[in-house]
Structure formats: C-alpha cells, structure tokens
Amino acid sequence: MLMPGGTVLDGAETREMVGAGHVQETGSAQARFAARRQRWCFFSPGNRSLAVLGGDSRSSGGAEAQVAHLAAAMANCGHRVTLIYGDGGQRNPPRELADVTCIDAAPIWRKPSSIAAFWRVLGEAAPDVVYARLPSDFLALLGALGGLERRARFLYALAHDDHCRPWSAYAYKRWLHAPLYALGLRSADAILVQHEDQRALLAPRLRSRAMHVPNLVRSFASSPRSFEDTAIDAVWVAQIRPEKRLERFLDLAASAPDLRCSVIGGFDPTLPLSCRVALETRMLSLGNVTYRGPEPADVVMSLIARSKVLVNTSSGEGFPNTMLEAWSLGVPVVSLSVDPGGVVAAHGIGRVSGADDRLRSDVCALASSGPLNQAMGARALAYVQDRHSLAAVRAALARAIPGTSTPTAAGRAEPSPETLS
Numbered sequence: 001m002l003m004p005g006g007t008v009l010d011g012a013e014t015r016e017m018v019g020a021g022h023v024q025e026t027g028s029a030q031a032r033f034a035a036r037r038q039r040w041c042f043f044s045p046g047n048r049s050l051a052v053l054g055g056d057s058r059s060s061g062g063a064e065a066q067v068a069h070l071a072a073a074m075a076n077c078g079h080r081v082t083l084i085y086g087d088g089g090q091r092n093p094p095r096e097l098a099d100v101t102c103i104d105a106a107p108i109w110r111k112p113s114s115i116a117a118f119w120r121v122l123g124e125a126a127p128d129v130v131y132a133r134l135p136s137d138f139l140a141l142l143g144a145l146g147g148l149e150r151r152a153r154f155l156y157a158l159a160h161d162d163h164c165r166p167w168s169a170y171a172y173k174r175w176l177h178a179p180l181y182a183l184g185l186r187s188a189d190a191i192l193v194q195h196e197d198q199r200a201l202l203a204p205r206l207r208s209r210a211m212h213v214p215n216l217v218r219s220f221a222s223s224p225r226s227f228e229d230t231a232i233d234a235v236w237v238a239q240i241r242p243e244k245r246l247e248r249f250l251d252l253a254a255s256a257p258d259l260r261c262s263v264i265g266g267f268d269p270t271l272p273l274s275c276r277v278a279l280e281t282r283m284l285s286l287g288n289v290t291y292r293g294p295e296p297a298d299v300v301m302s303l304i305a306r307s308k309v310l311v312n313t314s315s316g317e318g319f320p321n322t323m324l325e326a327w328s329l330g331v332p333v334v335s336l337s338v339d340p341g342g343v344v345a346a347h348g349i350g351r352v353s354g355a356d357d358r359l360r361s362d363v364c365a366l367a368s369s370g371p372l373n374q375a376m377g378a379r380a381l382a383y384v385q386d387r388h389s390l391a392a393v394r395a396a397l398a399r400a401i402p403g404t405s406t407p408t409a410a411g412r413a414e415p416s417p418e419t420l421s
Helices: 027-035 048-053 062-076 112-125 139-149 174-187 196-201 204-209 246-255 273-285 297-305 321-327 340-347 356-368 370-387 390-398
Strands: 015-018 021-024 039-043 080-085 095-097 100-104 129-132 153-157 190-193 210-212 232-237 261-264 289-293 307-312 333-335 350-352 405-407 413-415
Touching (some): 039 062, 048 062, 048 100, 062 100, 062 321, 062 390, 080 112, 139 153, 139 174, 153 174, 190 196, 190 204, 196 210, 232 356, 246 261, 297 307, 307 321, 307 356, 321 333, 321 370, 333 356, 350 356
Parallel strands (some): 039 080, 232 261, 232 307, 333 350
Antiparallel strands (some): 015 021, 405 413
16 A cells, blocks of 8 residues: 555565665575475464455554564465455355465354364464464463464464453453453463553553563554645544544644644444434534545545544554554654553654643644654654664564574573564
C-alpha cells in the first residue's frame, strides 16, 4: 500500500528509513532469510485478521491488524506462514492471501469437533513458531503443541494492558475464561510486551518470560507532512466502543468551535443501540465535526496526513496503532490519558493532557503553532523509523526464537538477529 508521501514496504526490495539513514534489504538479504526458512503459524479467532490480509481493515482492531501485518511480513521474508482463523464453522476451504495460507479452523466450545479439527490443523502445519495476540480459551493448546513437538515455540503477544492479568482480560464469564487464559499465559514460551510497563503488570512468575517486541509499522513518509497542507485540525480514529470515549472528543469539539474535527471509525456491533443513536445525534449537532464512518486503510492514512493532530481519548490501550500511523506521517498525538510506556512524553512526540481543559489547550496549541507542530512531527517520524521498523521487529523477535547462538557479555547464549533476517 502506498502511504501519502511515503515508501511502500511491499515486494522483494523492502526499503525502510531507520533513524537518520536508510537500510535497504536487497535480494541477497532475502536469500539469506530464505536459507533459514521457518514455519510460522498465526492464530487469530474470528475473521478480522483475514479481512486485513485481503485488504479490508475497516472493521479490524489493532491486534488483528498487527497479526495480519506480521504474518504478511514473515511470508514476504521467505517463511512458510499459516493463519488459523474462523468462528468454529470451518466451512471455507484454505486460501492464499498475501502469500499466507489461511485456514478456517478456529475452535469453539459448543462444537467439540472444531477443537479436534484445530488440533489436527496445528499438527499438519508443523510450525517452528506459533504466534497469538488475543485472549482465548484455547491458548494452552498452542503451548501443548510446543511441548509435544519439542521444537515449536509459542509466542503470545499482549495486545492490551488489561490482558496482562487474566481477571481484567474479560468482562464476562470471568469464572470460566480467566482461568483458561491464565493457563494459556503460563504455557507460552515467551510473552511479548508492547512496552516495558506491561512487564510490570504481569504476575511476578511470568515476568522472566516477558520480552519487548515493538508493533510493526509497515511504511514511513519520506519527510513529515507539511503543516501548511493540513485541512483538519483534530482527527479521532478508532472503532467506536465505550473505552475509546468518543464523547470526550465531542466535548473537545463543542468547547472549541473554531477547531475543524473529524471522526473516523465504525460502531462496534456490541455497542447498545441507544449509545450509538446518542453519539450519532451529537455528531450531527456539532457544526465543526465531520463523521466519516469506517474507511479503508489508505483513506485513513490520507486523512491523518491532512490533520494537524491525532487525538486519543481512550481509557486504556496497549500501544495504539493509530498513534504509530500518525507518527509514521509526522503527525503529533495529543492523548487524554494513554501514554504507552511513556514514549509520548519521553520523546516529545505529542502531549498527554490528563484532563479535558488541558486537552483543549494542548490541541489548540498544536493546531495553531506550525513550528511546534512540525518539530514534534519530525521527532515522531524519527521515533517510529528507529523503533518500529521491520528490522527492529525482527531483531526483537530473534531474542524470543531459538536460532544461531551468539555469546553475550554475561556468557549466556542468545539467538542472533540473523535468524530472522
């Protein structure tokens, strides 16, 4: 996909900007990677990761999108990649999307035969690496596969801060799901954290298995978008559900009628109809708010590139994809409360307001000062280039996957990054 003013990360010659320089992967790099070809199996229940692989990200959350992006990246690097998806129906034949073999084999309790089919597909895939990113009752089966095969490595990536503790991962039937999820966490060979604060949230007995692996940003603008070319003052992007707190963004718009605001995202199917009607009615009543609904990824990126500020009003997150997407274009972020791992404050790539009145003043400041906005945007772009490139993700994953060993300062052996390159 072509990003506004950016570089495409598809194809054999992937180009990434890292820090102030460029790292170009050539055909010889691809050949080295293929020589160490691995079998990856991604588990993503439901159909959202499948949709992202097929080019439709309108209904996906950040976790499902990250699964799809990483699966496609591993396939593009020469690995054999399988995605297990579905709702237990197992009605669709296997198909290839972005060089990933997609198999409808996710299990559900009400259909016991689906559990047996899931286990059979896992065995046939014979993976070296198993990767999952969302809580599930069946994660322990992924860990059991590794124990039986004695070579499959189960990586579980935390998608949200609430997923660090089983009891907070579910809002329904905790008595059933939380113990099963806890068993799944304990079965993981490595628990991948998005930022270091998530390590501290894990139970003490799990922290030794925690490894930091950043979220993947697939492409970067060649330079920060121009402040003068923006037409939107503040943009809000998310799937609309209670924890995203869209009403707080609408409060901001109402308190600052001179701001040109846009809302992008569809309503979560679980949102009560009364809440949806109330939010739609309020958006229509605000003359400075444009509601665009769910949009394809390329349209979302184009709208963010035309914005002065991305605003996040969530009560909780993991590491928001929308923040990374904004920074990849040189757009600063103003967050009401979420600062994943403290990176917003530490790198000066936006502001964390903490209160509604401060949110208004922070957004207005960045929407009115071109030099301040451009300086933050430039730092934001440099940050994602350095910390969230494919090269950075592969180097981090190498530490979680056994491979060619190299000595460390402490005399221990750990995987070499070349295992994934």
